[in-house]
Amino acid sequence: MAHHEFTMPVTEAQVRALVVDDTVTLNGTLFGIRDATQIALFDRGRATRFDLNGHAVIHTAPNVKKVAPAPAHPTGYAPVCVGTTTSARMERFTRPLMAQCGVRVVIGKGGLGADSAAAFRELGGVYLAIIGGAAALETTWIEAIEDVDLDDLNPESLWQFRVRNFGPLRVAMDSRGGNLYATVDAAAKAKRAAALAALGVGSGSPPRF
């Protein structure tokens, strides 16, 4: 269980060094991406001017405020509350994000599925678990919204954040087949029978409820 400090972007070797239960703190650039962003990029053929190669994306659509453009707010957006959404909905976009855009790190909550796990193995990627619902804390790790693309999709624009000490985040899916969600899911399913027995299922006798 090692801790890693990443200044983005990172190399394939840096990502392949991570194993489940390691922790990572990010500095520098982080891209925010969501359902509509990825539908636009991968289903509708829209392009972004951003170079995501070696970068991290987070599943988010932030609360932002329009402000006068200034050095601290170059896009005219100030972050209000930046959190994380459930990753599972965006499962089918992990592979194109990595294969077409060169993304190395996906940050989200709740985990991703089998194809994402395979993409992390084959292409060299990792999933970092952030604590969903802890957006007030997460916002304190965001320094600025540096740039924004595909902003007609707002709030599901492609956001470029500058972050400082973003984390620590837990490695939950690594490039070596390690998958904390699959481990927990299998263990929970193995306890299903015990939970049903505790409820008296199949006994046909008291306890009634």
Added chain:
Amino acid sequence: MRIAPERIEDAAKELYVRALKDLPPDIKRGFATLAARETGATAKAVLGTMIENIAVAERTGNLLCQDTGIPIYNVTIGREAEVDGVALKAAIRRGCERATREYPLRSSIVHPLTRRNEHTSCGIGVPVIHVDFSDAYAGLKIEMIPKGSGSENNSWLRMAIPAEGIDAIRTFVIDCVLGAGGKTCPPTIVGVGVGGTADLCVHLAKVAATRSLGSRCADPDGAELEARLSAAVNLLGVGPQGLGGDATAFAVHVELAATHITMNPVAVNMQCHSARRASALLTADGVEYGY
């Protein structure tokens, strides 16, 4: 007493922002209870971060979670309150829109086909407004719930049949919790609707999921079922955020309605750990905010 629409509009606006920022005390106590008895090291750390987030939100005056949710307003009209019902619904809608524009909040609401976002948190049928009547209040009570989508996306209905008995309900709840895994932002409040029609059953599940922690099902058999289900789901080890641990749910809540002799419906709706709600009681004397 007559309640003017302007007062309802102001309360509707205020309630949306309050609910997003200020976690009810029963949920905070629920966190303390879960953290005290958690045995998993990862789970302890995850719960610690969630508790830290509540403190950061209070210290910085920020929203607890980025998800502004689907706005739900539950209005209860007391015996002595007089209100123009049409004006009431319009006032709530205006208050919801003003909160979104003036704070500003992320509008999470889109047209279901065009996916167009009007940036008002309003749309066809949204905010969701329920109106009921009660002699429990002297005035007009409004409860506001910004229902997060991570938990709402894990909602299920099963039209079981009488021959499957209560085992169908028990098994369904366990399987829903297993199916949800970490996607619902556990620890959750698992809301279970039992009986009624299909739509009433799902509604009851939502009522159950958004009830305060420590409250009990009014029906004694329902209360026994929810106590047993609460213990059983925390045997599964899904844990906070689905990363493993004891604290899968704060509680399972059950709400009941009578049903048809041929029917045995069960629905599950979950509330995430950011179990936000706020309420306002409008009387002749003014407005009193609470949870």
